[in-house]
Amino acid sequence: MMDIEIQENKQKYLDYCHQYILRKGIDELLDYLENKTDFFTAPSSTKFHLNTPGGLCKHCLNVFETAMKINEHILLPKQNAGESIFPEPLKVESIAIAALFHDLCKCGLYKQTEKWKKDENNRWVSYIGYEVNDEFPFGHGEKSCYVINFFLKLTREELLAIRWHMGMYDIGESGSSNRFTFYSACDKSPLVVLLQLADMSSSHWFEETTVM
Ligand SMILES: [Fe+2]
Numbered sequence: 001m002m003d004i005e006i007q008e009n010k011q012k013y014l015d016y017c018h019q020y021i022l023r024k025g026i027d028e029l030l031d032y033l034e035n036k037t038d039f040f041t042a043p044s045s046t047k048f049h050l051n052t053p054g055g056l057c058k059h060c061l062n063v064f065e066t067a068m069k070i071n072e073h074i075l076l077p078k079q080n081a082g083e084s085i086f087p088e089p090l091k092v093e094s095i096a097i098a099a100l101f102h103d104l105c106k107c108g109l110y111k112q113t114e115k116w117k118k119d120e121n122n123r124w125v126s127y128i129g130y131e132v133n134d135e136f137p138f139g140h141g142e143k144s145c146y147v148i149n150f151f152l153k154l155t156r157e158e159l160l161a162i163r164w165h166m167g168m169y170d171i172g173e174s175g176s177s178n179r180f181t182f183y184s185a186c187d188k189s190p191l192v193v194l195l196q197l198a199d200m201s202s203s204h205w206f207e208e209t210t211v212m
């Protein structure tokens with residue numbers, strides 16, 4: 001991603017945060033992201049969606065915008081018509097917090113490293129790619145919750161949504177009790193599934209992988 005685009009995304013991200021999040025601690029959290037982490041320049045993955053500088057911030061913007069649209073066009077009309085299991089509309093602030101901060105666990109996670117590939121003449125050439133270096137392996141959603149909550153007090157539904165945002169991917173082989181906990185979380189608040197939908201659709205519908 002070009003520098004200009006990274007700067008535009010950063011401004012858009014900060015504008016969304018200021019527009020939609022008024023909770024105590026938001027300024028401290030944003031100051032932390034800007035000055036103590038690589039959030040605005042980090043990639044979103046090593047070799048999948050938006051594996052490019054600035055990819056993480058762009059991904060969070062995509063997830064937020066997608067979550068807002070799903071809420072506005074699908075969930076809210078059903079709630080207004082009395083046709084949802086969850087009659088209470090979600091707070092926009094909660095959608096913003098969950099979506100814009102769900103992947104803070106990725107700050108400082110991806111390190112640039114020299115990698116090798118074959119060029120069109122079948123010769124080995126080196127390039128700069130990313131590898132994972134997790135200095136606090138606390139779990140994906142779990143770490144995001146921990147980092148956010150350090151600055152800004154999350155509600156229970158925000159905690160559940162962020163903790164379980166990887167959906168079934170986070171369950172894998174870890175057993176039926178974890179699966180039960182995941183399903184129970186989905187039944188506690190519509191925010192839990194909303195974040196999964198927005199995360200999954202953004203990464204697979206809108207976010208390219210840079211093939212090195
Ligand atoms: Fe994630």
Ligand SMILES: [Fe+2]
Nearest residue numbers: 059102103199
């Ligand atoms: Fe994500």
